[in-house]
Amino acid sequence: MLAELLLKWPLIRQLVNGGDGTGVEAMSDTTKALRPKNEGANVARSICPYCAVGCGQLVYHRDGKVVSIEGDPASPISRGHLCPKGADSFQLVTHDARVTRVKYRAPRSREWIELPLAQAMEMVADRAWKTRERTFTESKDGKPVMQCTGMAHLGGATLDNEENYLIKKLFTAGLGMVCVSNQARI
Numbered sequence: 001m002l003a004e005l006l007l008k009w010p011l012i013r014q015l016v017n018g019g020d021g022t023g024v025e026a027m028s029d030t031t032k033a034l035r036p037k038n039e040g041a042n043v044a045r046s047i048c049p050y051c052a053v054g055c056g057q058l059v060y061h062r063d064g065k066v067v068s069i070e071g072d073p074a075s076p077i078s079r080g081h082l083c084p085k086g087a088d089s090f091q092l093v094t095h096d097a098r099v100t101r102v103k104y105r106a107p108r109s110r111e112w113i114e115l116p117l118a119q120a121m122e123m124v125a126d127r128a129w130k131t132r133e134r135t136f137t138e139s140k141d142g143k144p145v146m147q148c149t150g151m152a153h154l155g156g157a158t159l160d161n162e163e164n165y166l167i168k169k170l171f172t173a174g175l176g177m178v179c180v181s182n183q184a185r186i
């Protein structure tokens with residue numbers, strides 16, 4: 001009983017086990033019981049969206065929720081490392097202050113109102129298509145160009161790899177837009 005009690009003291013454990021005081025001998029029972037937050041989670045490979053370096057990320061998820069984002073050791077770009085921005089990208093999808101409702105300010109209005117997502121999507125699609133129809137150029141100087149120069153798209157650094165892929169497909173192949181770029185490239 002006394003020995004058990006004494007072994008709860010890190011110094012005694014260090015003397016008994018010969019550790020340097022930084023290993024298991026310094027751990028409390030609570031610390032020993034801690035488990036990695038991504039233990040047992042599923043993992044998906046992705047790429048950090050913040051800049052043009054394109055570091056590899058492992059996105060751990062459980063029950064439909066992201067539980068952590070770590071550097072991907074298999075990435076030939078970053079070999080498991082992330083800079084502070086990339087290491088914090090977990091908060092992109094989890095932070096309490098993240099805006100999750102559509103905000104709309106009508107022309108000449110000073111007020112922002114909230115719109116249902118479906119209504120906002122309809123408004124955007126309607127305006128994009130009208131602009132495309134109004135400005136689409138089939139040919140120039142007798143040569144076919146099939147392009148829309150009335151719209152441009154500048155993506156933000158919080159768009160992920162998969163979203164950027166779909167944006168490029170939609171705007172270039174779908175609408176004929178020629179000016180599609182991203183803040184991460186600027």
Ligand code: SF4
Nearest residue numbers: 048050051055083086
């Ligand atoms: S922001 Fe950082 S982690 Fe993300 S791609 Fe750039 S260097 Fe890599």
